[in-house]
Amino acid sequence: MMKVPGMFSCREVHEHASMGTYDELGMMARIRFAMHLMMCVHCARYVRQLKALGDYARRMLGGQPDPERCERIETVVMASCDGHKH
Amino acid sequence: MAYTPPPEFGTPEFLVRLQRQDRDAIQKVVHEFLPQILRAARGAGLQEHEADDVTQQVFLTFIETLPRFEGRSQVRTWLFGILYHKLREARRGFQKQDKHDDIDETLETRFDDRGMWQNPPRKADNDLWDQQIRKHLEECLETVPERHRLAFVLREVEGLETKEICNALDVSGTNLGVILYRARNRLRECLESRGFEER
Incomplete structure:
Protein backbone atom coordinates (compact mmCIF):
# COMPACT_ATOMS: atom_id res chain seq x y z
CA MET A 1 0.00 0.00 0.00
CA MET A 2 1.19 3.56 -0.77
CA LYS A 3 1.83 5.99 2.07
CA VAL A 4 -0.90 8.63 1.74
CA PRO A 5 -0.32 12.02 3.46
CA GLY A 6 -2.54 12.33 6.54
CA MET A 7 -3.15 8.58 6.71
CA PHE A 8 -1.63 6.23 9.25
CA SER A 9 1.38 4.25 8.06
CA CYS A 10 1.26 0.46 8.43
CA ARG A 11 3.77 0.76 11.24
CA GLU A 12 1.54 3.19 13.15
CA VAL A 13 -1.48 0.91 12.72
CA HIS A 14 0.64 -2.02 13.89
CA GLU A 15 1.72 -0.08 17.00
CA HIS A 16 -1.75 1.13 17.95
CA ALA A 17 -3.16 -2.37 17.50
CA SER A 18 -0.50 -4.18 19.49
CA MET A 19 -0.02 -1.58 22.23
CA GLY A 20 -3.77 -1.39 22.74
CA THR A 21 -3.75 2.39 22.27
CA TYR A 22 -6.57 2.31 19.71
CA ASP A 23 -9.06 3.11 22.51
CA GLU A 24 -7.22 6.35 23.22
CA LEU A 25 -7.57 7.64 19.66
CA GLY A 26 -9.96 10.49 18.94
CA MET A 27 -12.83 10.11 16.53
CA MET A 28 -10.96 11.39 13.45
CA ALA A 29 -7.99 9.17 14.17
CA ARG A 30 -10.31 6.16 14.52
CA ILE A 31 -11.80 6.96 11.13
CA ARG A 32 -8.30 7.15 9.62
CA PHE A 33 -7.45 3.86 11.34
CA ALA A 34 -10.58 2.19 9.92
CA MET A 35 -9.88 3.60 6.44
CA HIS A 36 -6.37 2.23 6.53
CA LEU A 37 -7.70 -1.23 7.44
CA MET A 38 -10.18 -1.09 4.55
CA MET A 39 -7.39 -0.36 2.10
CA CYS A 40 -4.52 -2.44 3.50
CA VAL A 41 -4.88 -6.19 3.37
CA HIS A 42 -1.73 -6.77 5.43
CA CYS A 43 -2.77 -4.54 8.34
CA ALA A 44 -6.30 -5.95 8.23
CA ARG A 45 -4.80 -9.43 8.51
CA TYR A 46 -2.48 -8.36 11.31
CA VAL A 47 -5.35 -6.89 13.34
CA ARG A 48 -7.49 -10.02 12.75
CA GLN A 49 -4.61 -12.18 13.90
CA LEU A 50 -4.19 -10.19 17.12
CA LYS A 51 -7.90 -10.51 17.80
CA ALA A 52 -7.77 -14.24 17.13
CA LEU A 53 -4.78 -14.50 19.45
CA GLY A 54 -6.80 -12.93 22.27
CA ASP A 55 -9.75 -15.22 21.49
CA TYR A 56 -7.54 -18.33 21.54
CA ALA A 57 -5.90 -17.25 24.81
CA ARG A 58 -9.30 -16.65 26.45
CA ARG A 59 -10.55 -20.04 25.27
CA MET A 60 -7.42 -21.79 26.50
CA LEU A 61 -6.79 -19.99 29.79
CA GLY A 62 -10.15 -18.44 30.64
CA GLY A 63 -12.07 -21.48 31.86
CA GLN A 64 -13.28 -21.71 35.46
CA PRO A 65 -10.76 -23.54 37.67
CA ASP A 66 -11.92 -26.77 39.34
CA PRO A 67 -14.44 -25.71 42.05
CA GLU A 68 -13.15 -28.36 44.48
CA ARG A 69 -9.65 -26.98 44.14
CA CYS A 70 -10.91 -23.44 44.79
CA GLU A 71 -12.91 -24.63 47.78
CA ARG A 72 -9.85 -26.38 49.22
CA ILE A 73 -7.75 -23.20 49.00
CA GLU A 74 -10.63 -21.09 50.34
CA THR A 75 -10.95 -23.40 53.36
CA VAL A 76 -7.23 -23.04 54.16
CA VAL A 77 -7.36 -19.26 53.74
CA MET A 78 -10.42 -18.86 55.96
CA ALA A 79 -8.92 -21.16 58.62
CA SER A 80 -5.81 -18.95 58.63
CA CYS A 81 -8.05 -15.91 58.82
CA ASP A 82 -9.74 -17.32 61.94
CA GLY A 83 -6.33 -18.13 63.47
CA HIS A 84 -4.97 -14.70 62.53
CA LYS A 85 -7.76 -12.93 64.39
CA HIS A 86 -7.52 -15.01 67.59
CA MET B 1 -17.93 -9.48 28.28
CA ARG B 91 10.48 -15.75 40.12
CA ARG B 92 13.29 -13.86 38.44
CA GLY B 93 11.27 -13.62 35.24
CA PHE B 94 8.94 -11.14 36.90
CA GLN B 95 11.70 -8.61 37.60
CA LYS B 96 11.54 -5.44 35.55
CA GLN B 97 13.81 -5.91 32.52
CA ASP B 98 12.19 -3.82 29.85
CA LYS B 99 15.16 -1.99 28.32
CA HIS B 100 16.04 -4.46 25.59
CA ASP B 101 13.94 -7.13 23.96
CA ASP B 102 14.96 -9.01 20.83
CA ILE B 103 11.38 -8.95 19.55
CA ASP B 104 11.99 -5.24 18.77
CA GLU B 105 14.72 -6.24 16.30
CA THR B 106 12.45 -8.81 14.66
CA LEU B 107 9.75 -6.18 14.24
CA GLU B 108 12.25 -3.71 12.71
CA THR B 109 12.63 -6.10 9.77
CA ARG B 110 8.88 -6.04 9.14
CA PHE B 111 8.70 -2.41 7.95
CA ASP B 112 10.53 -0.23 5.43
CA ASP B 113 11.75 3.33 6.02
CA ARG B 114 8.33 4.78 5.20
CA GLY B 115 6.63 2.55 7.80
CA MET B 116 5.04 0.27 5.17
CA TRP B 117 5.13 -3.51 5.44
CA GLN B 118 8.13 -5.00 3.69
CA ASN B 119 7.62 -8.38 5.32
CA PRO B 120 3.84 -8.58 5.89
CA PRO B 121 2.05 -11.09 8.16
CA ARG B 122 1.58 -14.41 6.40
CA LYS B 123 -1.70 -16.15 5.90
CA ALA B 124 -0.77 -19.72 6.55
CA ASP B 125 -2.67 -22.76 5.48
CA ASN B 126 -2.57 -25.49 8.06
CA ASP B 127 -5.43 -27.95 8.38
CA LEU B 128 -4.12 -29.24 11.68
CA TRP B 129 -4.11 -25.80 13.23
CA ASP B 130 -7.40 -26.00 15.11
CA GLN B 131 -6.54 -29.33 16.69
CA GLN B 132 -3.08 -28.16 17.61
CA ILE B 133 -3.83 -24.61 18.75
CA ARG B 134 -3.61 -25.48 22.42
CA LYS B 135 -0.20 -27.08 22.08
CA HIS B 136 1.12 -24.26 19.87
CA LEU B 137 -0.17 -21.49 22.09
CA GLU B 138 1.12 -23.15 25.25
CA GLU B 139 4.57 -23.52 23.69
CA CYS B 140 4.54 -19.97 22.34
CA LEU B 141 3.47 -18.58 25.74
CA GLU B 142 6.62 -20.20 27.15
CA THR B 143 8.67 -17.87 24.92
CA VAL B 144 7.09 -14.73 26.45
CA PRO B 145 8.90 -13.23 29.48
CA GLU B 146 6.82 -13.95 32.61
CA ARG B 147 6.01 -10.35 33.45
CA HIS B 148 4.85 -9.65 29.90
CA ARG B 149 2.85 -12.86 29.97
CA LEU B 150 1.05 -11.79 33.15
CA ALA B 151 0.17 -8.42 31.57
CA PHE B 152 -1.15 -10.21 28.47
CA VAL B 153 -3.25 -12.58 30.62
CA LEU B 154 -4.66 -9.73 32.73
CA ARG B 155 -5.67 -7.88 29.58
CA GLU B 156 -6.85 -10.65 27.27
CA VAL B 157 -8.10 -13.32 29.66
CA GLU B 158 -9.20 -11.40 32.75
CA GLY B 159 -10.25 -8.31 30.77
CA LEU B 160 -8.70 -5.75 33.12
CA GLU B 161 -8.71 -2.11 32.01
CA THR B 162 -5.41 -0.32 31.31
CA LYS B 163 -5.59 1.63 34.57
CA GLU B 164 -6.19 -1.52 36.62
CA ILE B 165 -3.22 -3.34 35.06
CA CYS B 166 -0.99 -0.28 35.53
CA ASN B 167 -1.93 -0.18 39.23
CA ALA B 168 -1.48 -3.91 39.73
CA LEU B 169 1.88 -4.09 37.93
CA ASP B 170 3.07 -0.67 39.09
CA VAL B 171 3.87 0.56 35.58
CA SER B 172 2.93 3.65 33.58
CA GLY B 173 0.43 3.46 30.72
CA THR B 174 3.30 3.90 28.24
CA ASN B 175 5.26 1.04 29.78
CA LEU B 176 2.22 -1.19 29.73
CA GLY B 177 1.74 -0.39 26.03
CA VAL B 178 5.33 -1.48 25.33
CA ILE B 179 4.90 -4.65 27.43
CA LEU B 180 1.68 -5.63 25.61
CA TYR B 181 3.23 -4.71 22.25
CA ARG B 182 6.11 -7.07 22.89
CA ALA B 183 3.97 -9.86 24.34
CA ARG B 184 1.43 -9.83 21.51
CA ASN B 185 4.06 -9.58 18.78
CA ARG B 186 6.22 -12.28 20.28
CA LEU B 187 3.20 -14.59 20.42
CA ARG B 188 2.06 -13.67 16.93
CA GLU B 189 5.54 -14.16 15.46
CA CYS B 190 5.81 -17.52 17.21
CA LEU B 191 2.39 -18.66 15.99
CA GLU B 192 3.10 -17.43 12.46
CA SER B 193 6.25 -19.51 12.37
CA ARG B 194 4.04 -22.51 13.18
CA GLY B 195 1.33 -21.76 10.64
CA PHE B 196 -0.97 -19.23 12.25
CA GLU B 197 -4.30 -18.93 10.47
CA GLU B 198 -6.92 -16.45 11.53
CA ARG B 199 -10.56 -17.48 11.51
Missing part, protein backbone atom coordinates in the same frame (compact mmCIF):
# COMPACT_ATOMS: atom_id res chain seq x y z
CA ALA B 2 -16.38 -7.19 30.91
CA TYR B 3 -16.38 -8.54 34.45
CA THR B 4 -18.54 -6.66 36.96
CA PRO B 5 -17.87 -7.23 40.67
CA PRO B 6 -20.82 -7.47 43.07
CA PRO B 7 -22.09 -3.88 43.66
CA GLU B 8 -21.73 -4.33 47.42
CA PHE B 9 -17.93 -4.45 47.05
CA GLY B 10 -17.81 -0.79 46.01
CA THR B 11 -19.76 0.60 48.94
CA PRO B 12 -18.15 2.56 51.83
CA GLU B 13 -19.85 0.18 54.31
CA PHE B 14 -18.17 -2.83 52.74
CA LEU B 15 -14.80 -1.05 52.77
CA VAL B 16 -15.15 -0.40 56.50
CA ARG B 17 -16.05 -4.05 57.10
CA LEU B 18 -12.95 -5.12 55.17
CA GLN B 19 -10.71 -2.72 57.09
CA ARG B 20 -12.08 -4.20 60.33
CA GLN B 21 -11.28 -7.67 58.96
CA ASP B 22 -14.90 -8.74 59.16
CA ARG B 23 -14.95 -12.48 58.47
CA ASP B 24 -18.08 -12.50 56.36
CA ALA B 25 -16.82 -9.66 54.13
CA ILE B 26 -13.44 -11.37 53.73
CA GLN B 27 -15.07 -14.65 52.79
CA LYS B 28 -17.19 -12.93 50.14
CA VAL B 29 -14.05 -11.43 48.58
CA VAL B 30 -12.12 -14.70 48.77
CA HIS B 31 -14.99 -16.65 47.24
CA GLU B 32 -15.50 -14.11 44.45
CA PHE B 33 -11.89 -13.56 43.40
CA LEU B 34 -10.06 -16.78 44.25
CA PRO B 35 -10.85 -18.41 40.86
CA GLN B 36 -9.58 -15.29 39.02
CA ILE B 37 -6.34 -15.12 40.99
CA LEU B 38 -5.76 -18.87 40.58
CA ARG B 39 -6.42 -18.66 36.84
CA ALA B 40 -4.10 -15.65 36.42
CA ALA B 41 -1.36 -17.42 38.39
CA ARG B 42 -1.65 -20.42 36.06
CA GLY B 43 -1.85 -18.15 33.03
CA ALA B 44 1.32 -16.40 34.16
CA GLY B 45 3.14 -19.70 33.80
CA LEU B 46 3.06 -21.33 37.24
CA GLN B 47 2.56 -25.07 37.65
CA GLU B 48 -0.68 -26.15 39.34
CA HIS B 49 0.78 -26.66 42.82
CA GLU B 50 2.76 -23.40 42.60
CA ALA B 51 -0.38 -21.55 41.53
CA ASP B 52 -2.30 -23.02 44.49
CA ASP B 53 0.43 -21.91 46.93
CA VAL B 54 0.74 -18.41 45.48
CA THR B 55 -3.05 -17.95 45.45
CA GLN B 56 -3.20 -18.94 49.09
CA GLN B 57 -0.40 -16.49 49.92
CA VAL B 58 -2.13 -13.69 48.01
CA PHE B 59 -5.24 -13.99 50.16
CA LEU B 60 -3.30 -14.33 53.40
CA THR B 61 -1.42 -11.13 52.58
CA PHE B 62 -4.72 -9.54 51.60
CA ILE B 63 -6.20 -10.35 55.01
CA GLU B 64 -3.11 -9.18 56.92
CA THR B 65 -2.94 -5.86 55.10
CA LEU B 66 -6.67 -5.08 55.10
CA PRO B 67 -6.42 -2.42 57.84
CA ARG B 68 -4.21 -0.44 55.42
CA PHE B 69 -6.55 -0.85 52.43
CA GLU B 70 -7.94 2.59 51.68
CA GLY B 71 -10.16 1.61 48.78
CA ARG B 72 -8.36 3.87 46.30
CA SER B 73 -8.22 0.96 43.87
CA GLN B 74 -10.78 -1.79 43.44
CA VAL B 75 -10.41 -4.89 45.60
CA ARG B 76 -9.72 -6.97 42.49
CA THR B 77 -6.94 -4.62 41.31
CA TRP B 78 -5.39 -4.73 44.75
CA LEU B 79 -5.46 -8.54 44.74
CA PHE B 80 -3.81 -8.68 41.31
CA GLY B 81 -1.19 -6.27 42.65
CA ILE B 82 -0.46 -8.62 45.54
CA LEU B 83 -0.29 -11.50 43.05
CA TYR B 84 2.27 -9.59 40.98
CA HIS B 85 4.43 -8.86 44.06
CA LYS B 86 4.29 -12.53 45.12
CA LEU B 87 5.36 -13.57 41.63
CA ARG B 88 8.20 -11.04 41.67
CA GLU B 89 9.42 -12.40 44.99
CA ALA B 90 9.30 -15.97 43.73
